[in-house]
């Protein structure tokens with residue numbers, strides 16, 4: 001399935017991002033269409049996280065253009081980009097360590113001033129029952145898996161149209177990875193949530209995604225449907241073989 | 246014994262004022278990791294606002310109730326001092342954010358000099374007195390020819406401090422603004438990703454710290470009956486020491502540190518030497534920084550993400 005007709009929800013065009021004088025993204029083009037799960041895979045240091053953060057304007061792209069629903073967001077500050085209902089579970093999860101699970105979720109719902117908080121929190125507890133058990137525990141004391149669930153739930157509390165996830169499977173036990181990927185699939189299928197997923201765990205990501213991109217050293221080197229890339233010998237050699245899945 | 250109890254009462258009064266100022270240091274440090282050296286002078290300016298508006302209200306506008314006048318004066322001073330601090334942050338600190346670490350610090354020292362020199366020029370170099378505001382004094386007990394007293398001023402200072410701290414605690418712990426503030430303190434970048442306007446939250450932190458300093462300034466003026474352009478320095482140092490002693494970044498720590506410093510200052514003045522109060526405070530600052538840099542209620546740095 002490669003339904004890429006119509007205008008993209010997120011369009012990244014020729015984006016170059018630098019850290020000081022060091023270039024991290026060397027002209028990246030990526031499209032994410034409404035209702036799609038798109039994954040970006042690549043080795044450590046390829047620039048995946050940088051791309052996620054560049055979409056949020058932190059750091060800003062030095063060249064190129066990022067549009068969301070046709071609106072240019074390249075120079076917007078992060079908090080205004082969040083207001084367009086793009087939510088991110090960033091690299092490292094970035095749970096507020098000295099806030100409780102409840103407060104972390106409340107932070108996720110900041111945009112609507114907690115108007116839908118109770119209703120939405122209930123949905124999160126269905127998705128991740130563990131969070132309900134840990135409600136008054138400080139974020140910093142959660143296990144890695146729980147923190148990941150909280151990071152995703154916190155992002156979802158913003159009622160996003162586009163959910164961006166940076167390596168949600170990193171460091172987690174296979175069972176929890178499955179649980180998280182099932183949740184993503186479910187949200188996409190039932191609510192049409194658009195997902196942009198960065199992964200090193202290429203096997204699961206490619207199986208989940210409608211479309212995929214491969215990034216090497218700040219450049220997109222390959223793109224296709226999830227299945228195409230899963231069967232591609234180069235991808236298999238570089239990201240799948242070695243038996244990590 | 247009587248003298249000791251009396252100094253305890255005096256120390257808690259003074260400590261309340263220090264605690265209110267110390268919160269401004271600790272909050273700003275918590276959110277942007279900067280020691281706001283101009284905060285003591287902002288406190289001093291707030292006492293001048295209080296003085297000016299107290300005179301305007303009582304002498305020109307004929308407000309006869311001192312308590313009413315004090316409440317109005319406190320609110321006006323909180324607003325004006327909040328605006329002043331907002332402007333200072335915008336002009337002197339925000340443009341330097343992301344610059345090298347010492348830049349905002351140097352700018353803050355500059356701001357401190359600007360404020361005290363401006364007041365010196367505008368208000369003169371001498372002590373500015375107010376007419377006595379609140380005179381009632383209650384004798385608690387009288388023994389060995391020494392009367393332990395509690396003045397209405399002291400009751401007002403302690404009561405106002407408790408009420409404000411409670412309100413402030415509620416604001417920080419339970420409201421969206423307080424939550425946003427704590428979020429920015431723990432991970433500014435993440436707070437931005439969640440739609441929090443980080444710059445605005447930092448501004449409001451300065452405003453809140455300044456408003457509490459203005460409460461302290463009004464109480465200080467009422468307590469001593471005079472204010473002087475250099476009055477930002479010593480209380481500023483004392484309050485900063487209080488914030489460090491309590492654990493910089495910690496709100497309860499700032500209050501606890503304020504009380505301790507107030508007590509140490511008065512007891513030192515009584516039993517050791519009235520002339521070397523600031524030396525005592527500086528010594529504590531140095532000792533704390535060397536042996537207990539995280540303070541009494543501060544958290545060890547490792548918890549920082």
Ligand SMILES: Nc1ncnc2c1ncn2[C@@H]1O[C@H](COP(=O)(O)OP(=O)(O)O)[C@@H](O)[C@H]1O
Pocket residue numbers: 019024042043044045046047048049050051
């Ligand atoms: N904050 C930073 N400052 C400087 N260089 C960085 C920073 N973050 C990432 N980089 C560099 O940018 C490149 C891409 O990193 P990153 O986007 O984290 O890759 P990935 O997420 O694919 O592992 C790497 O070479 C990394 O060292």
Ligand SMILES: [Mg+2]
Pocket residue numbers: 045048049050091166
């Ligand atoms: Mg990464």
